[in-house]
Amino acid sequence: MKRIQLGNTVFEGENDVYLLDGETTALVDTGVALPDVREELAAGLAEHGVGFADVDAVALTHWHPDHAGLAGEIQAESGADVYVHEADASLVDGTETPLFLDRDLQRETFDRWGMPDSDRNRLTAFFDAVSTNLSGRPAEVTTFGDGDVIDAGGVTLEAVHLPGHTAGLTGFAFDPRTVPDHEPVAGADASEELFAGDALLPRYTPNVGGADVRVDGPLAAYAESLARIVARDFDAAHPGHRERIDEPSLRAATILDHHRHRTRRVLDVLEGAGPATAWEVSAALFGDLSEIHVLHGPGEAFAHLDHLADAGVVETDGTAYRLIEPEPNVDALFPTTALDDAVDGSEG
Incomplete structure (x- = not known):
């Protein structure tokens, strides 16, 4: 090989x-x-x-x-x-x-994430430049x-x-x-x-x-x-x-632990800021983004918010998410593994 x-x-x-x-x-x-x-x-x-x-x-x-x-x-x-x-x-x-060539899918996705027009335009320009x-x-x-x-x-x-x-x-x-x-x-x-x-x-x-x-x-x-x-x-x-x-x-268990930590950070954002869109949560987590990360940041935030909504921890009007269970058991939202105790908890 x-x-x-x-x-x-x-x-x-x-x-x-x-x-x-x-x-x-x-x-x-x-x-x-x-x-x-x-x-x-x-x-x-x-x-x-x-x-x-x-x-x-x-x-x-x-x-x-x-x-x-x-x-x-x-x-x-x-x-x-x-x-x-x-x-x-x-x-x-x-x-x-694919998304990077499908304007209708882009519009539907960016609406769901609450992405502002200026950032949509930046991402679309990036897609056009590389696709x-x-x-x-x-x-x-x-x-x-x-x-x-x-x-x-x-x-x-x-x-x-x-x-x-x-x-x-x-x-x-x-x-x-x-x-x-x-x-x-x-x-x-x-x-x-x-x-x-x-x-x-x-x-x-x-x-x-x-x-x-x-x-x-x-x-x-x-x-x-x-x-x-x-x-x-x-x-x-x-x-x-x-x-x-x-x-x-061990690497897989560490990444899984990273997502537990990120879920807690998402909950902190909602608790501190009130109802928020995936774009707003992304901004709180990652700050300003460029190029492909303008897609990946709110997508990651959406994945966590969607996971919390499925668990009944938050509710959504289709764009904004509101915390309804303020102290959920985050560990219970993820599968357990034999290596959970071996990870150092440093992934955030």
């Missing part, structure tokens, strides 16, 4: 593409469909004697352009099978329009569901559905002993590792709420995904950005 790291100035940065080149050749994710990134990926593959035309399969963790953007182009050159979870398939095969061909050429896809198995590069990948960041985000569990040129984690039993996509990142927390506005109950979905990662106790996780995670269960 080889990791090819690509530049990414639009989203979270430092995308990881994984090359599996056993009896067949496969990629896990592809990078965004920008010319310089395409050249980076082509050069990275060439270092291992592989070109786009040699790829037999592409396994996508989710639909976001920085992970799936080049899938259609690779498929056009090689005839590769492109695999994606059924909930994200329409955004890879081109039958559904040209961002998603790349549509691909013909083969869909899978949770628990399905894919043969990629001679490695058996088990689909582990981990929704929240997107509706169809899926990790791929595999036995590292079956992967050519792969170095397992030192001291681990080396029984199971995970291609995690953006479900688990090493340096910051994946956005929920803004990253895919199609997800119902995004924070609840993501919390359950994190609990599932803890329960599986993978030896290592290979994320969609940056470096390998050698203690994925």
